[in-house]
Amino acid sequence: MNAAASGAAAASGLSKLILASTNRQSLIRSLVCPSIYWTPLLVDTILKQLWNHGPKALQFFHILLHHHPTYAHSVSSFDHAIDIAARLRNYATVFTLLHRMRSLRLHPTPKSFAIITERYVAAGKPDKALKIFLSMHQHGCFQDLHSFNTILDVLCKARRVEKAWNFFKVLRGRFQADVISYNIIANGWCSIKRTNKGLETFKEMMEKGLSPNLTTYNIILKGYFRAGQIDEGWKFFLEMKRRKIEFDVVTYTTVVHGLGVAGEIKRAQNVFNQMVDDGVLPSVATYNALIQVLCKKDSVENAVSVFESMLKKGYAPNSTTYNVVIRGLCHREQRERGMEFMDRMRDDGCGPNVQTYNIVIRYFCNAGEIERGLALFEKINSGDCLPNLDTYNVLISAMFVRKRSDDMLVAGKLLVEMVDRGFTPRRLTFNRVLDGLLLTGNQSFAKEILRLKSGCGRFSRRFKL
């Protein structure tokens, strides 16, 4: 075993220990044991593995922070902990950690602020994010064009493009906005299918004397395809060629995917073949795009044969490749064959990951094979991943297919477990489970769920540490 693999194995063992512990004092004793050689890499790996169990991840971080006699956390571990606390909307802990960093003379980085602002935007508080950005310097971190671009991108990725655009207009002079700033805004408009606003941004950037680069063109190209403007996209692609703009693998992948999604499989395949002739090699992402569109608009058999041919050419599929194929198979009622690909994934050393499980669980449950879905759910923990919010939502919904009393109890148990792990179920989910339990005569469990629901309200602080 190489160093990285043995490191990951050590991390998995420790993650399982942390997950299994029920007693804080004995966990402290285990973790400060002198035979464990703590390194920032080991801590970061464990924090990532515990990502979908936020409270446990933070408990682990705090134990090392407060109880280990010699080990000192790195900046990157602090960033992970801040990310997890912010995702739990435990902002008090976020600021405690920021202050702790400063008192340890570890300066919060622009990345720390990228994380915090991203979480605020995700929680529906974009103005709070902007305020934090504007006060970064008070936390010992300077604002520059870099961090300005980051906050613009955070807003755009969360579809708050209008807000990003307004903020941009006010401050673009002060930060001397560059091509990247304009690309971020143009991509933001395109991502919400407002291609015209993307084009306006593109023109405005040129009026300001900035030259578009290949990324700019790829953004506009993708914008056309994403908005279903296939003809315009194709024309733009030809116009790029006419102007002797050198395509890269992203350009071709965009067109293969765009044409394929529109059902133009033949043309997509032609572009795929053309790129090699043009001296641009497809990447794994290009293959993923082609395989996906073949699954959706052609036949899963053709998709599988492209998958096998990429292996023959020496490409190493990633978990996305496998997930695309597995989804395609499940979609055509070939779930068992999908499971075989899941085994291949395991042998290949790339997963299955939580997304893979979510795909197969969803398809088994939708086909009425609830027990199979539950069995797969139990298997997640045997690997290195933990169920995420989607997993719980899929499974809880599946419990309502048969309306059995036992299923309602399972739904309730899943709901309790997800809250325990730091996820916030939607109100609708709570109400469905409550109704289900009441209708099947599980009054006392329903009462428990009701208490849980009121504890998940907007102003409660469940994870105060």
Place this chain on the structure above:
DNA sequence: ATAGGGTTAG
């Protein structure tokens, strides 16, 4: 972790 290309189903 300053920008662009592959993963969902509704």
